[in-house]
């Protein structure tokens with residue numbers, strides 16, 4: 505589908521067949537991202553892994569990210585211990601809230617947990633522990649929200665003045681200034697300690713790309729479990745059966761949890777945290793009978809529509825983990841009907857890290873607590889509307905729940921998460937059978 509988004513012709517890719525053409529057959533030709541002034545401002549002149557054009561510099565940056573920050577053997581054991589230690593701390597925190605009947609803000613807890621795991625694994629430090637660090641991480645979340653607004657503004661240049669009047673421009677300038685001051689110190693410290701080629705760009709990518717997407721996957725997962733008690737029960741039974749009363753879930757336990765794996769696949773399919781991502785043609789391409797001229801249009805991969813394509817999926821609007829039980833389809837970039845992490849040369853380098861953290865946290869939340877809606881609320885009353893990361897509710901592009909056909913139906917770009925408060929009760933059952941409740945709420949950032 506070709507849309508004219510303001511002054512930018514935009515080719516929206518919404519089927520598995522077309523996504524395979526872009527991400528596999530013509531992967532090299534489509535391995536750039538469109539150049540946007542907003543990206544230049546947030547990502548250091550588009551010199552980071554996410555936005556830099558394909559080429560030697562991109563290869564070097566991606567290799568640093570993959571091998572030094574995400575994949576090396578030393579890093580892998582650091583990741584495992586960070587995920588296990590930080591998750592255990594959070595489970596204890598939820599338990600204490602249950603015992604004292606205190607409410608918990610699960611959205612906030614998950615976001616901080618993922619930030620801590622990411623920073624500890626990649627940089628060896630938890631930045632949420634200092635005032636300066638917390639301010640910096642808040643700035644990262646704020647810049648995500650602004651990114652969405654500013655990109656839309658950029659498609660409609662005659663409306664660009666709005667960002668000057670509504671304060672978006674000046675807020676972004678402030679965040680970028682504070683962020684750079686903080687990063688100067690962090691980079692100096694890291695160079696002194698390990699000699700790692702850590703740059704501001706790599707740092708920002710790691711935090712910006714990974715935290716909200718992973719946290720919102722878990723939020724959606726918990727929401728779907730509440731709406732599907734049969735799935736929740738099956739998952740409880742599997743995890744509790746395998747754990748047999750042991751306290752700490754370790755990697756070898758997770759390997760045995762086959763139902764957990766299909767539930768997570770279904771969450772990625774039904775609620776892809778990055779519902780749209782961008783590519784751009786570096787050279788003229790003839791694809792499926794159409795000529796796509798180099799650098800002339802934005803290519804928008806509509807992951808949400810692809811993951812819900814009725815040609816590829818039976819009853820795509822239903823949350824049904826069982827669909828994966830006898831199927832080899834996975835989200836690792838080889839099956840073009842399921843591409844939450846993209847595919848090809850520019851596939852997400854955080855895939856393994858994100859999948860491992862999500863599996864571990866999700867398994868712990870289900871294992872350690874019973875979950876229910878408080879006050880007799882019914883699961884069907886939950887608001888399942890998704891929202892883009894903006895400050896104002898209901899603003900921007902909305903997902904309609906159907907396959908997008910027009911511009912206003914296109915799902916929100918970048919990151920999606922539940923729209924409104926969604927209270928749950930975490931229930932801690934003591935050995936003597938007494939039940940302790942803590943009300944857990946999910947709140948979107950900025951709401």
Ligand code: HEM
Pocket residue numbers: 553554555566569709710711713714715717718721776777778781782843844845846847848849850851852853854855857858
């Ligand atoms: C649930 C979690 C995540 C999801 C759903 C996700 C999704 C994506 C998607 C769709 C892309 C575009 C891929 C393409 O163009 O083919 C991407 C790129 C990227 N992601 Fe992730 N991501 C996640 C977590 C992470 C984490 C944890 C990190 C880093 C630690 C990360 C770092 C990146 C980077 C650097 C890129 C750009 C790669 C390139 O252009 O070569 N992501 N991600």
